[in-house]
Amino acid sequence: xxxxxxxxxxxxxxxxxxxxxxxxxxxxxxxxxxxxxxxxxxxxxxxxxxxxxxxxxxxxxxxxxxxxxxxxxxxxxxxxxxxxxxxxxxxxxxxxxxxxxxxxxxxxxxxxxxxxxxxxxxx
Amino acid sequence: xxxxxxxxxxxxxxxxxxxxxxxxxxxxxxxxxxxxxxxxxxxxxxxxxxxxxxxxxxxxxxxxxxxxxxxxxxxxxxxxxxxxxxxxxxxxxxxxxxxxxxxxxxxxxxxxxxxxxxxxxxxxxxxxxxxxxxxxxxxxxxxxxxxxxxxxxxxxxxxxxxxxxxxxxxxxxxxxxxxxxxxxxxxxxxxxxxxxxxxxxxxxxxxxxxxxxxxxxxxxxxxxxxxxxxxxxxxxxxxxxxxxxxxxxxxxxxxxxxxxxxxxxxxxxxxxxxxxxxxxxxxxxxxxxxxxxxxxxxxxxxxxxxxxxxxxxxxxxxxxxxxxxxxxxxxx
Numbered sequence: 001x002x003x004x005x006x007x008x009x010x011x012x013x014x015x016x017x018x019x020x021x022x023x024x025x026x027x028x029x030x031x032x033x034x035x036x037x038x039x040x041x042x043x044x045x046x047x048x049x050x051x052x053x054x055x056x057x058x059x060x061x062x063x064x065x066x067x068x069x070x071x072x073x074x075x076x077x078x079x080x081x082x083x084x085x086x087x088x089x090x091x092x093x094x095x096x097x098x099x100x101x102x103x104x105x106x107x108x109x110x111x112x113x114x115x116x117x118x119x120x121x122x123x
Numbered sequence: 124x125x126x127x128x129x130x131x132x133x134x135x136x137x138x139x140x141x142x143x144x145x146x147x148x149x150x151x152x153x154x155x156x157x158x159x160x161x162x163x164x165x166x167x168x169x170x171x172x173x174x175x176x177x178x179x180x181x182x183x184x185x186x187x188x189x190x191x192x193x194x195x196x197x198x199x200x201x202x203x204x205x206x207x208x209x210x211x212x213x214x215x216x217x218x219x220x221x222x223x224x225x226x227x228x229x230x231x232x233x234x235x236x237x238x239x240x241x242x243x244x245x246x247x248x249x250x251x252x253x254x255x256x257x258x259x260x261x262x263x264x265x266x267x268x269x270x271x272x273x274x275x276x277x278x279x280x281x282x283x284x285x286x287x288x289x290x291x292x293x294x295x296x297x298x299x300x301x302x303x304x305x306x307x308x309x310x311x312x313x314x315x316x317x318x319x320x321x322x323x324x325x326x327x328x329x330x331x332x333x334x335x336x337x338x339x340x341x342x343x344x345x346x347x348x349x350x351x352x353x354x355x356x357x358x359x360x361x362x363x364x365x366x367x368x369x370x371x372x373x374x375x376x377x378x379x380x381x382x383x384x385x386x387x388x389x390x391x392x393x394x395x396x397x398x399x400x401x402x403x404x405x406x407x408x409x410x411x412x413x414x415x416x417x418x419x420x421x422x423x424x425x426x427x428x429x430x431x432x433x434x435x436x437x438x439x440x441x442x443x444x445x446x447x448x449x450x451x452x453x454x455x
Contacts, residue, residue, distance in 0.1 A: 033431055083304040098448055110438070119449065
């Protein structure tokens with residue numbers, strides 16, 4: 001049994017405090033910023049839940065795509081260099097990786113974004 | 124400039140802003156734009172009060188001449204677009220140093236809605252929504268046909284120079300985003316040649332339009348990015364998904380179809396533009412928006428603007444990527 005709050009629970013507690021106690025006392029720009037703050041915390045919460053798996057998957061795909069080994073950040077940098085220099089063909093394999101990686105990022109950043117739904121219909 | 128001092132300066136100017144104008148009331152700051160302030164106020168007269176808008180350059184802020192024109196030049200452009208048939212707010216007064224307001228101009232306040240989410244969703248706009256895309260096409264044709272001394276001195280930008288500008292900014296941020304890399308590479312290889320530069324509004328999108336529930340498109344706002352360029356730039360920009368407010372199925376501003384936009388454009392005398400060229404500029408638009416998100420995050424990261432809003436806008440770069448990808452794939 002857990003004896004101290006998880007990171008997720010701490011975030012939820014702060015979101016709850018802002019929404020039920022702090023935000024009702026704010027107005028105009030501060031009320032708007034309170035909503036943005038809740039969005040920011042919700043993003044952190046999704047990142048904690050989703051990012052590790054997404055990064056592992058991305059690194060696996062990148063090893064196949066590039067035929068190289070390395071950690072995710074290194075492989076991503078290599079991909080950027082190869083696209084920039086023209087060494088990476090803009091083919092189905094590249095688009096497949098970019099679609100999956102971008103969809104994973106938008107699921108963290110803005111899961112309600114209309115462009116995500118449109119892309120998911122094609123994956 | 125403090126609101127009280129601004130109100131006093133505007134009160135001194137009141138007789139020139141409205142017939143028998145006496146005093147200024149309800150001065151309210153509308154937006155915290157980075158390069159311009161927008162204020163709403165009323166001039167009291169023996170008859171009904173007159174609602175006006177002040178656009179003003181904040182003190183100490185030197186405009187980037189590469190990006191934005193001087194405010195007097197912007198006011199002249201708005202007036203020229205109005206004479207060419209585009210719906211714009213009437214320019215009432217361009218401020219001189221003697222007015223003590225700084226670089227600024229005063230224009231009429233146009234009735235209607237600017238919030239894009241309301242324009243695409245609220246029932247109040249259901250009657251005007253179906254005709255809005257075609258009307259945007261007609262209005263862009265009028266803007267692109269402006270031939271006026273006010274155009275002198277405007278910068279010229281084509282797809283290649285826009286890519287140069289935004290790629291330089293992207294490189295400076297140090298970001299490593301393969302979708303943007305691919306965007307720069309593919310759009311550079313397909314950059315259309317600018318045959319005949321026209322007046323381009325530069326920020327023609329849902330959010331910079333005043334829409335009236337009965338009269339439809341009532342005014343085009345925010346002319347600070349106007350320049351000479353490719354007519355398809357404006358036609359593509361209003362199709363960028365980031366300002367469709369959730370209505371992905373309505374490519375033009377979340378309220379209409381590309382066909383209607385282009386038909387309206389051609390019917391009003393615009394040189395016909397192919398859907399492919401519009402899609403190109405839509406893709407470049409998403410790429411530019413993505414880089415803008417990175418820049419806005421930069422202003423948070425450097426401490427220039429420590430607000431949570433600035434931080435969070437950096438997380439919208441991925442929205443630009445998800446919109447850009449299918450457009451790039453369609454042209455691959």
